[in-house]
Amino acid sequence: MNIDVNAVPTPSYVLDLGILHHNLQILASVRRKTGCKILLAFKGFAMFSLFPVIRKYLQGASASSLDEARLASDEFGGEVHVYMPAYKEEEFSEILSYADHLVFNSFSQLERFKDKVLASPRNISCGIRLNPQYSEVEVELYNPCARYSRLGVTEKEFQPEKLDNIQGLHFHALCGQNADSLTHTLDRVEAQFGEYLHRMVWVNFGGGHHITRKDYDINQLCRLIDRVQDRYGVAVYLEPGEAVALHAGVLVTQVLDIIRNEINIAILDTSAAAHMPDVLEMPYRPEIAGAGLPGQYEHTYRLGGLTCLAGDVVGDYSFPDPLTVGQKLVFQDMAHYTMVKNNTFNGVRLPSIGIYDPERRTTKIIRSFSYEDYKTRLS
Template structure:
């Protein structure tokens, strides 16, 4: 099977690129002693977990289905966290997770009797400081509901839990900035951390970004762990799968209204939602920023503002031409939806051997079943 034989749209994961990121993760673990658990909210394509499992220590989740997926398909440590558990959620995962992290002291009080003695108990803390490019993704934003603020902590809490979780980063590519956050939580919460077995520092630390000082990060984590006598965890998502995957699309029409728009057989609202939510233009591998031919890369959805980006090419685009929308793994496949009844992208992995492995494909029956299951008379 050759890529040009595959029907677009589709995602193509590159095993070699994935392994390159994982080797950096391995280096960080060796320097720091930190354990790494994959954030399934970012990437849950379990068909490639066989590649990832040898490098990481387990998974972390944001809802009960992710807990079950991590337990069944990844193994290792299974961490369960939710902003708001129901009692049914807690009972559903109590026997299959290793750590259960509650978002508030009230949730811990309500449900600890269900899981006590079965899991290692934790609570999320909100340090009031963070690194995030957009307020929408800022865990320490004003009126944040995420975690317990320092001035709300009941000190006795730390005598009855095993660990805590901080999640205070979003695409933090600056080791120095992360170290400043580490120092801040050590100052604020150090007296409490000294009583615990483990601390999770959450995700959003982009240690696989080109030029990132992995050794500096690793030594800082090692020092923090030694200072407070805790096992540290990071919860990488994007750091593991960044720049590993393209969304491959085909130009189906070219229209002009002052600007030329190449309409492709995909949509941000259905297939690459974060492009729309965060207004972050996609990157097209075939583009040339110095090219003479400028286009809007527009989607085939009916949403007026649904477009991937505006960019330039060295040659005019043609109907039937394929484009590769780069870096399309994180927060994409986990957010796919059926808006407009568009064809859902298939998912493939190009293995190191050159083999193209089909991980999943979707058809009309999947669309129909997602909306109702009972026949209409």
């Protein structure tokens, strides 16, 4: 990405339109080859100013709350698919006004709400989320099939006698994985639930497919989609979040101070806790343009955030030259699971949001935040 870091205020998330287009073209090629439909999972990326661009390539959106469903209906268009671990009585009729597909997490939720769905003047297709009890996700926090998971119905709890109003099955068991993991997961899904797939209209493979990563095996994904579509006569849906915005955005920050406590420490005008919470939750180490592992270059620093949380540390990085106050640092791959998850902890202001257009070579800030954004979340 060739953005002019001096042209943006810090901190700012800046999205590269060229990379977004590139990712979307890859996703569109999967649709072209297989006829499957691909939805944007808002939980991973919901930059609505870009929905008109994304909508040219993807067929709809996957929402996991009332507000995401409304955003999908108001701003994205196309098909609106909703799944929530549990629906609330007081929200349900509004959700019905937006949803085209509604996935239930349990048969008890289906029983509770099915009459309302049937009474709706809209033609809503219902599904059940499965838990194949198989996943290759190693981090427990992100493993939908970890022991005792609340997400989806296991084979043992499945109630085929209640499938009358169910047209689809949904599973989501991947997280940033390649098609080999999908192969193994799908084998389990078919072994456990294959007989019911024959009765369905659609199957949703969930998200977690790293389709836009360089080493992703797209041909294998297409083979699996074809297999399921041919074998069961169903339409296949994918609902990636991360793959849509993978490597498409950066977070531009600035060094505010450099101190020493046995090691060199730089304090930045961002926060791992507030602006890139997955760095602490996952945890993972974001790349910084021009920086390396500790000791790789001559000058190593611990990079810390602006909040008073002791653990608000992004990690240890080395640089060829000493850092200086005012220097800009650019964190890579910061478009997904950042804007949608950030918060105003400590009153730290949210990063601005910008778009880099490689064709025009322009960087434009499209949203800035203020004291009001902090205050309106409190009372």
